[in-house]
Amino acid sequence: MNPNPITNEDLQIPWKRRWFFQQCGIGLAGIAANQWLSSPTLVSHALGSPISNSEKHNPLAPKAPHFPAKAKRIIYMFNAGAPSQLELFDPKPELSKRNGQLPPPELLAGYRAAFINPNSALLGPKYSFSKRGTCGMELSELLPYLGEIADEITLVRSMRTDAVNHAPGQIMMNTGSQQFGRPSFGSWALYGLGSESEDLPGFVVLTSAKGTSGGASNYGCGFLPTVHGGVPFRSKGDPVLYLSNPNGIDKEAQRDSLDLLNELNRQSFETIGDPEIAARIQSYEMAYRLQMSAPELMDLASEPREILELYGIKDPKEPSYARNCLLARRLAERGVRFVQLFHEAWDQHGNLAADVKKNAGDTDRASAALVKDLKQRGLLDDTLVIWGGEFGRTPMVQGGNDGRDHHNRCFSIWMAGGGIRKGYVHGETDEFGFSVIKDEVHVHDLNATLLHQLGMDHERLIYRYQGRDFRLTDVHGKIVKEIIS
Secondary structure, eight states: OOOSOOOHHHHOOOOOHHHHHHHOOSTHHHHHHHHHHTOTTOOGGGSSSOOOSSGGGOTTSOOOOSSOOSOSEEEEEEOTTOOOHHHHTOOOHHHHHTTTSOOOGGGGTTOOOSSSOTTSOBOOOSSOEEEETTTTEEEETTOHHHHHTGGGEEEEEEEEOSOOSHHHHHHHHHHSSSSTTOOOHHHHHHHHHOOSOSSSOSEEEEEEEBOOTTGGGGTOOTTSOGGGSOEEEOSSSSSSTTOSOOTTOOHHHHHHHHHHHHHHHHHHHHHHOOHHHHHHHHHHHHHHHHHHHHHHHHOGGGSOHHHHHHHTOSOTTSOOHHHHHHHHHHHHHTTOSEEEEEEEOOOOSSOHHHHHHHHHHHHHHHHHHHHHHHHHTTOGGGEEEEEEOSOEEEEEEOSTTSOEEEEOSOEEEEEESTTBOSSEEEOEEOTTSSSEEESOEEHHHHHHHHHHHTTOOTTTOOEEETTEEEOTTTTOOOOOGGGBO
């Protein structure tokens, strides 16, 4: 599908009379027909000619970007639960000095916290910071491996979001809206650019720790065609449910059955002209190819011992965040457009010092290893790597003397590769880590910038639904040019 705005006049769809009279009656059916006729999913290359395996009949075929892209693919390490920027990325000596004191009244003017009394005492950072890399980026002692790649990353300390609770916050970061039902970032990327992999889904999801609060909405396709949704890969058993044939069905019988089903679908397509039939045939063929490609992908036996050690993988069969990071690199090598890792473990309302240390220990080595591995394989230049969560944590204490509440006014993320500036810190928060005071980056600005690196104009990547043009950034978003190399 062309990611440029599309009008019905541009489509020039050769509608089938039989389909029209079968499907388009009056009343609600007529309304539905009118909505469908206005949908850009009905592109002319999906209608009016025999179905084949050629690019023009593949809804996930690679598509040209709006302009030359810096990045071909994205790996998004979504560390859900809201990692504390004050323990990891944003050093605050003044906050340490005022530990245990009440916040200045002017700081809290008009402020409402998610759960705590805003007048709770200030809580100084639990861990020390030091300068890392030739760029002198200040990072927490909990992130020694990230410190090794400080000269490769941009650290954004001035993120801001609208949401204050986990599910809406995660959905906001991943879809640009707090409402359920909007397409995720990965789905928009797939819709605009297609996939370069013929044997794997264009958008793959890997999960460690527990499932995210926002659930499947974080990687769903919303109102985009279902072929653009994220496909979760399981860590044990078949990578995808029902991937193995049932007893009594061998590959030859399966191929014969699939050929017959495809022929029936082709005949139905020629008679009716329903474009969803083209997508259905493509899905069946992808599922068939997945039976070979997915098990091979998930088998890490071919990876050298030094690579497993780089990621900190002790048992390549044991599910873990580190294993998912390595799988992300393997997916990138195989042309998958968007890979998303979900790891929800960062909700430290209490036991802050111990849990943040454990979470950093579980993720820091593998996250940095992914960047190193991509670089040594020549993939980092055109792979955009992102690490972040849904919001940050308060500079005020919660849970006695060892916890932090949700905080949407400022938080931190980091990025590497894909034309992103190296060894750079963007934005600044006040001396308490309460608000952004320089170069604020809203979620919409981040998404606009990421799409720009993929060669997509966020104002032109549009899908018409229920009479309105939608986009990932809604009516907002500006490109953060300072973080682009």
